[in-house]
Amino acid sequence: MELQEPFDIEIAGITYSVFPDEKDTYTVFKDGQEYVQIIKDTDTTWLKLHPETGLPMFGMDEEINSIGQEIKKFTEQ
Numbered sequence: 001m002e003l004q005e006p007f008d009i010e011i012a013g014i015t016y017s018v019f020p021d022e023k024d025t026y027t028v029f030k031d032g033q034e035y036v037q038i039i040k041d042t043d044t045t046w047l048k049l050h051p052e053t054g055l056p057m058f059g060m061d062e063e064i065n066s067i068g069q070e071i072k073k074f075t076e077q
Contacts, residue, residue, distance in 0.1 A: 026039075044069075
């Protein structure tokens with residue numbers, strides 16, 4: 001499987017630059033700065049990865065889920 005190219009998504013007027021890492025894992029930049037790394041948990045749930053350990057941080061985060069849903073839409077095109 002070849003790596004995907006980075007792409008941009010927009011949510012509520014904010015542009016996020018998305019860089020695919022490994023399977024279902026993405027590094028997201030906001031305002032030109034590295035913002036968060038996320039991983040797909042289920043079809044509807046995405047998790048933020050801890051910046052130091054890289055382990056999933058469980059807990060509902062609407063922004064992370066919104067970013068994840070937009071990534072899912074983009075990658076399914």
